Amino acid sequence: DQQVKQNSPSLSVQEGRISILNCDYTNSMFDYFLWYKKYPAEGPTFLISISSIKDKNEDGRFTVFLNKSAKHLSLHIVPSQPGDSAVYFCAASDPGGGADGLTFGKGTHLIIQP
């Protein structure tokens, strides 16, 4: 039973346009969410996070939106650049009682086309 789902295995976006990556979760105890970016042959690197007390967090070109009622979060990248081509993982944490560390989605492969 996947508690964090990224339903799009891949996404292709033109350079300069907006990239929107989506993530859904089922565990209502999750209250902290993170996005990681992963290039081939490298470990994931932290990108941006959001606490459940917020509905938006922005960092430069990256914005994460959280809709708690829908148990949905999204990562917006504006404008998209060639270096953004990577696999993006959504992760969730249950700090209050989680014994399972971070729960990750399966990832979305973002391809930025020139």
Next chain:
Amino acid sequence: KAGVTQTPRYLIKTRGQQVTLSCSPISGHRSVSWYQQTPGQGLQFLFEYFSETQRNKGNFPGRFSGRQFSNSRSEMNVSTLELGDSALYLCASSNILAATTDTQYFGPGTRLTVL
């Protein structure tokens, strides 16, 4: 500040063998978490060690075990290897428990192939 290092980077084993992977966290970090990444299952949490004690454990069989030393370096062991254990094993370090609101820093991973 040096990042998280993992050795070896690549490993080929045969079914039934055992394997030990090593992870050195960022200096000063006391938490080391291990993850398995496969194309079908994505990133799955194995376990977390903090101050030499296993604090959290994912849903993996007992063939997967680990330990942490007093210098925070961690090893992960897989016994009686199966073909399905072929994966990228990632280690991540943080300065507090990973299940809290801190973020983790990942190593490059060890690519294990079981033949």
